[in-house]
Structures are given as C-alpha cells and as structure tokens.
Amino acid sequence: MSVRVRFAPSPTGYLHVGGLRTALYNYLFAKKHGGTFILRIEDTDRTRLVQGALENLVSTLTWSGLPFDEGPGVGGPHGPYIQSERTELYQRLGKELLDNGHAYKCFCTSERLDDMRNYQQRMGQPPRYDKFCEHLSAAEIKEKEDAGLPYVVRMKVPERTIRFHDEIRGLIEIEPSNIDDQVLLKSDGFPTYHLANVIDDHDMEITHVIRGEEWLPSTPKHILLYEYFGWTPPKFAHLPLLLNSDRSKLSKRQGDVAVEDYKAKGYEREALINFVAFLGWNPGSEKEIYSLQELGQEFDLDRVGKSGAIFNVEKLNWFNQQHLKVKPAADILEQIRPVISEHGITASDEFIIKVIELMRDRVNFLPEFVTFALYFYQDPKEYDMEAISKKWNPETLSSLSALNENLKNLENFTHEQIENQLKLTAEMLGVKAGGMVQPLRIAISGVSAGPALYMMMEILGIETCLRRLEKAVNSIKL
C-alpha cells in the first residue's frame, strides 16, 4: 500500500513554524516513500474562524516549497478537504456510534460541567466527565429532546488499557481511568477534532499520522474510535515540540513564530526549510546544507528525535548565509527586484549581477544585497566622519588628489591597473600605499566597510570613480 500522509492545520490566520516543520516532515516522508501529501483544513471550531486564513496558509505553504498533491483548490479523490464541508459524514457516522452503543447523548449544560470540574478540582480529583448522561433511559432522552434541549454526543470509554505503538516513542499505554468520555459531536452539530480527524484519516486512506507531541495523550481516544468503526488505524508518529529559549512551547510572545515573519525579514525558504528540518531530525552524517530535494531522499522517521528542540535564530542565520552563498546570482537578482525598485535604483541586470557576486560573502540577508551596497548605485551623500578622523592625516587629501589625476591616464580601468596606479602614486609621493587605501575607499563609497576596493572601483567605472574622488577631495575637511 502506498504511503499517504497529511498536514491538517486549523486555519488560525498564519502558518506557525512548528506547523511548517510538521508539514515538512509529512512532505518529506511522502517524497521518501513515493507517497501522497495531502492538505486538510480542520476548521470545525466555528467560534474561531479567521478571514482569509485558508488562502494565507496555502500561499505560505507554496512559498515554502511544499506543494500538496490533494487538498483545497487542487482537489483529489477524497474531497472535500475542508472539514466544515464534510459535516454530513461526521453526523452520519456519529449516529452510527450512537446506534451501536459506543456513544451517548449528553444534555449537561456548560454550567453543570463547570461546577462539576470545579468541585473535582477542589477535592483533588482529576477533572473528568462524570458520565451523568450515560445511563439516561430512553424515555428521559425522548423527554429532553422533545423539550428541545441541546445535546452533545460523547464517546463511551471502556474499562481496559489502551496500547498503541508510536513510530518515534515505542509502546504507549494508557489506563482507561485517564481517558475522558470525549465529546464527539458538539451541540452545533459540528464534530470535535477527535471524531473528524479519525473519520477523515480513514476516509482519505491516511497510512501515517505524523503530528505534534501535543496529540499523544489523546491518541487512545482515536484508537478507540477506529475500533468502534471497525477500521484499521494508521501508524502514529508524534513529533517533539519546538521550544522557546526558555524551553516552553514555541509561542508568539517570545519572538516570531509565523513563517511569513521570516519571509518578511528576508530569510530564504531553502534556509528556513533546511534549518527546521534539522530541529528534531538529522541525517546521521556530517553534511548540514541540504536542498529540499536532498532532504526528501534522506528523511526518515527513525532518525527523528524524542526531545523538544529550541528554535535558535542564530543558527537559522547561518543556514541563511550558507544558502545565499550557493544561490545563482540570477535567482538572487529576481528575488531582490522589489527591494531594488523600492530604493528607486535603475541599473542594468548585468551591473547588479556583478554587485551580487562581489557582495556575496558579506551579506546575511537578501535585501542586504541592496541596502549594504547602495554606494554602487548612488554617490555618497555623506562620509563616515569617525573613520575619516581615524585614517586621515595631513597629506591624505593631496595624495587622493594626485591619485585622481593619475587614474585619468589609465588605459584600462581594471582592478589590477587601479591597484598598480595607487602604488605608483604612493611611491611618487613618498607615502605609504596602505595609508591611502582606506581614505580612497571612504572617498568612493562613503563608508569604511565593503568589498574588495579595486574590484568595487572597476565595477563602478572610471567616470563614477573620478567624479566621486573629486567630490571627496573638495568636500572632506578635517
């Protein structure tokens, strides 16, 4: 049987990086085994609907490079893939459970439930439904229904230990006393996660449920439902959580958690994916930089760890730098076009590509190809005075002035010739060549940090360099 896995988020409005990792592991598992990756939307909580959440989720997943084979928009043989469009199925199967005695109607009000839980807590007991409605007689049920009282459907939990095998954690055993008579169908007619999840995973022929560790404690309920329906359960793999630096569950309060935040900051999708893949998994080799495709060849569940991993932005930055290093300049150019136009820059693609190659090793984020390199596109408006005060000496200006004259005579404005000319000028003036380098850099770019000076000048061209040099000589004063 071929592998079928799913990513089943609830549409909260954005894709959480933890969700991204869950989606990624499902995707990679599917790729590894030549299987199918499905997106299913779990929107059964009608009180928490968010406008545009689905579109946002799909576009973020697409940006991340994780296309799904079946799901909203693309369709597939087991649709619809949005749970709110499948309520009839859940209701029909819920009724089946009612009919064969695996579930019962519960008319308890939320007030009674609250009181019950408060009492249980005060008495030091675990909060659990007291099965008040389990043994209602047929007459009582009819009476309440006739009176139009709202009800929920709860599952009956038997008195036996539930065991299941987790692909990552091994054998898990849960005593029945720790399993609540879970609500399956809410009074608004919509299913809870537990019911919808089991029905859909079966209906969509999911073979491996790969999800976050937070679902581990409720898995016995799901196992029970598979039994009640007479279905074979899929395999389960519960992933360790992603954590904040204080080891709590990764949350919004302690930094960015939305994939779109990282996208907005200029992170490469390849880097984010590579980094997130390594949070809880590793290939067992010493190779660290992987493309999505390579990950799909290497990934497997047996190398997924058990303990939570802290989301460390510094390492993500390193991955970003590494991916930037190997990215084709033409791709980088395409990606930075918006930043280019934002800065009102008009330059030829050929010129920008030269800048990209020169800036490559000193850039950590894509927009920096523009923001750290503005002097390639516009003459400096001001000069780094702090650097000037450190590097300037009384003869600096006259040296630069002499250099300016000598550069005019160059046959070819290449980095070799520029360097050569600077040395000759220094020799002629009887000053140290080294002393001229930084002042020249500041005169040309305005700042003291940047790429190889002579290469930078070559790219800029003779006209621009002479203009800037002249302006610097005339305007910089100690």
Added chain:
RNA sequence: GGCCUGUUCGACUAGGGGUUUAGGUCAUCGCCCUUUCACGGCGGUAACACGGGUUCGAAUCCCGUACAGGCUACCA
C-alpha cells in the same frame, strides 16, 4: 493535582554496553589570511541531570528521584 513524554557542551545534535582522552555544526574565545568589513583556515573553552542497580565493563540496559514540557474544553 493526575496522566503522558522527555533529559549528551550555552544551542542543534552524533554516539544506543568495550572502537570515546564523548564526535560534528552554530554561538563564543584566540591565532592566521586580509592595510576595510566579511569569507576562509587553524586551534581553544565547553556536555552524558542525580542516585541506586545489572555487568568484568554503562553516556549506552533496569529502577527510583529531580527537573522540564505536553495534555487534562461542546480548541485544535
């Protein structure tokens, strides 16, 4: 509180009875390269939570404790 899960350098992790003076990467520190900033190279600091067992031998197996996280909704 109860249940479940986890615990190797600051972080991500390798290692799953002798191959280990516990390896790699990020971060950090030092040196080299470089008359800038980076990149790169070399090196350093730095970890098996604790206590019992099993064994000739335990980071590795078992038990307990501690700590951490998750779950405990008509949320997912």
